[in-house]
Amino acid sequence: MNLVIFALFSPLAASVVNSSTIANSVYPWLILPSTPELPQPQTGKYASINNIQIWYNIYGPSCGVTILFLHGGFGNSDYWGFQVQALKSSYQCIVMDSRGQGRSTSSSSNITYDLMATDVIGLLNYLGITQAYVVGWSDGAIIGLNLAMNYSNRLIALFAFAANYNTSGAKDISLSSVFTAYLARSQIEYEQLNPINDYQSLYNNLTTMWSTLPNWNQTDFAKIPSSIYVWIVDGDHEEAIYRDQPDTMTLWIPQSGELILPRTSHFAFLQDPDTFIAALERFMTQATSYYINQLIVNNSLYSSSSRYGIPCRAPYWSTGRSFFRQICLFFFRFCLYIFFQKLFTSMLM
Ligand SMILES: *[C@@H]1O[C@H](CO)[C@@H](O)[C@H](O)[C@H]1NC(C)=O
Numbered sequence: 538m539n540l541v542i543f544a545l546f547s548p549l550a551a552s553v554v555n556s557s558t559i560a561n562s563v564y565p566w567l568i569l570p571s572t573p574e575l576p577q578p579q580t581g582k583y584a585s586i587n588n589i590q591i592w593y594n595i596y597g598p599s600c601g602v603t604i605l606f607l608h609g610g611f612g613n614s615d616y617w618g619f620q621v622q623a624l625k626s627s628y629q630c631i632v633m634d635s636r637g638q639g640r641s642t643s644s645s646s647n648i649t650y651d652l653m654a655t656d657v658i659g660l661l662n663y664l665g666i667t668q669a670y671v672v673g674w675s676d677g678a679i680i681g682l683n684l685a686m687n688y689s690n691r692l693i694a695l696f697a698f699a700a701n702y703n704t705s706g707a708k709d710i711s712l713s714s715v716f717t718a719y720l721a722r723s724q725i726e727y728e729q730l731n732p733i734n735d736y737q738s739l740y741n742n743l744t745t746m747w748s749t750l751p752n753w754n755q756t757d758f759a760k761i762p763s764s765i766y767v768w769i770v771d772g773d774h775e776e777a778i779y780r781d782q783p784d785t786m787t788l789w790i791p792q793s794g795e796l797i798l799p800r801t802s803h804f805a806f807l808q809d810p811d812t813f814i815a816a817l818e819r820f821m822t823q824a825t826s827y828y829i830n831q832l833i834v835n836n837s838l839y840s841s842s843s844r845y846g847i848p849c850r851a852p853y854w855s856t857g858r859s860f861f862r863q864i865c866l867f868f869f870r871f872c873l874y875i876f877f878q879k880l881f882t883s884m885l886m
């Protein structure tokens with residue numbers, strides 16, 4: 538993102554912009570649907586990390602595969618409401634508010650992607666999670682790329698939606714009514730949620746960061762190992778990022794794939810939640826088999842299962858008793874067969 542663009546938005550100007558939902562276009566990418574709610578319980582918890590309080594919430598099973606959702610700049614975890622609702626029955630879904638945003642506090646340190654990446658690692662350590670699948674939007678996707686470059690052993694896969702790799706990739710978002718509405722709305726949400734509640738300071742931090750970062754090139758992307766499964770994703774009507782950014786990153790990460798979601802923008806997860814969820818489900822299936830194939834090739838399918846999120850305790854019948862279970866099942870089915878056979882013959886007579 539670019540400071541020049543953001544100089545057009547003072548926090549004051551943002552507050553007088555009509556903050557109502559942009560809802561009157563026939564084009565879904567020109568609509569900013571309401572911010573969804575996270576599923577219940579919405580209370581969440583705080584973790585002390587890097588001298589700040591990071592707010593997080595966990596949905597779904599307490600073991601197994603973990604998906605960590607990272608929101609975009611000025612946003613908060615609520616923006617993932619639809620996706621968490623859909624995926625929490627199959628995966629452990631963790632949402633966190635990035636430093637200084639949503640319900641999380643900040644320190645006197647300037648906000649950077651490097652610092653936010655260390656916050657994510659801090660939260661994973663705090664929760665005892667060795668590896669996670671990361672789903673990021675905008676700044677969250679840039680944090681995900683940062684993790685893939687610098688903490689690759691903590692990542693199984695990355696779904697990077699709407700990221701840029703350098704500051705030339707940012708469009709003039711002041712031309713976009715949807716982005717303008719997002720800034721106004723997210724300021725109101727920030728003022729309701731944040732315990733520090735100093736929007737001017739957050740604004741200075743993020744606009745300063747966006748004016749210089751990220752500033753990556755192909756050499757930086759070469760740090761992402763081929764063991765990490767990556768999808769580079771964006772909306773076909775993206776108003777904040779030039780298309781060359783996802784295209785180029787896909788070329789620079791050889792194992793990655795690119796997905797351009799139809800009739801959506803930087804806010805695709807709100808504008809077409811069903812398509813976004815279907816993409817995430819497909820990504821999870823593909824990423825999981827990519828990971829398991831590596832474990833098979835590495836001959837470490839069983840020995841390294843503890844790296845696969847928080848390990849689940851194996852069900853009692855799978856601990857070497859599967860043959861016994863097969864026999865029981867066979868016997869049970871046989872009894873059922875005899876029972877129905879007797880029943881039908883008695884009915885016919
Ligand atoms: C970021 O926020 C912190 C805390 O308010 C502040 O001390 C620091 O000066 C800010 N940095 C920038 C670049 O505005």
Ligand SMILES: *[C@@H]1O[C@H](CO)[C@@H](O)[C@H](O)[C@H]1NC(C)=O
Nearest residue numbers: 645646647648741742745746
């Ligand atoms: C924080 O940002 C401000 C404003 O850009 C800058 O003057 C200051 O040197 C930065 N502090 C650090 C520690 O980088």
Ligand SMILES: *[C@@H]1O[C@H](CO)[C@@H](O)[C@H](O)[C@H]1NC(C)=O
Nearest residue numbers: 651652654683686687757760
């Ligand atoms: C991660 O790697 C990138 C690309 O080389 C670099 O710019 C950044 O400073 C690194 N961050 C951390 C936290 O090590």
Ligand SMILES: *[C@@H]1O[C@H](CO)[C@@H](O)[C@H](O)[C@H]1NC(C)=O
Nearest residue numbers: 702703704705706752754785
């Ligand atoms: C961004 O990267 C492109 C090449 O991929 C380069 O032409 C451009 O100068 C870079 N912009 C900055 C600000 O480094």
Ligand SMILES: *[C@@H]1O[C@H](CO)[C@@H](O)[C@H](O)[C@H]1NC(C)=O
Nearest residue numbers: 752753754755756757758759
């Ligand atoms: C990327 O930038 C670094 C300096 O930040 C430079 O040493 C390296 O050669 C660049 N790589 C490419 C492929 O341009």
Ligand SMILES: *[C@@H]1O[C@H](CO)[C@@H](O)[C@H](O)[C@H]1NC(C)=O
Nearest residue numbers: 762764828831832835837841
């Ligand atoms: C498989 O082994 C390769 C080479 O040692 C390693 O880079 C990779 O991370 C391993 N993959 C998994 C999923 O353990």
